[in-house]
Amino acid sequence: MTEPRASAFITRNVLFALVGGGLGGILFMFFLIEFDHFTSTNQFCTTCHSMTFAETSYQQSVHYNSPSGVRASCGDCHVSEGIIMATYDHAVGIKDLFKQLFGADYNDPVINLLHLPDAAFASRDWFRRRDSATCRRCHLQEAIQGTRVHTAAIHQEETDGKSCVDCHFNLVHRPVPERSTFKREAWNAMVEQEFGLEPGSAEQLLAAGRRPAGERPPAAAAPAHGVGNGQQQAGLEP
Structure with a gap:
């Protein structure tokens, strides 16, 4: 009984399929790499x-504005490292696009705030689930010295069960209290005071997700870094 030859299985069509599939896979990986690079840039993120x-x-x-000249981009902090996890993050981020298109009017500075x-x-939950992996791209925990007494010891001896974001937050964007101390009523009152709104209107706007046309202030009316008039009411430091 003769054994089947390999050529009987590897026909011309199968060979073309293998080569084509391999080339297609390589091209697809290049596409994912470029897609991740483009969608992680500040220019892309701020198109909304x-x-x-x-x-x-x-x-x-x-x-x-780092004294050393190192500048972290949106993607450096908010997109996981590695093409597979980065692609996953971008795919999950599609839900934010749907919220932008069909949800609340986030372009309104009041609704946004x-x-x-x-x-x-x-x-913060995202950072904790990943043990602040994107922070550790730049910050090597065992190399942190700091300028205050015991900073190095704290980062080497008192970090069991903790992630970077457990201690370090409100560093880049407008300060928001930790969830355990956050008070929605105080935050709403701060927004009302900051934008000159009627007391109690913030809760209604939060539920509606938008304001009638003509009632929106210019975008520049939104304070940049959270030094609003009512921050102490919301549990924030001045």
């Missing part, structure tokens, strides 16, 4: 007008 509020505060932070705590809490 609502993100310009976050950009303004970011440009006033040390992550943008009312929803800011929810965005901050979601972002």
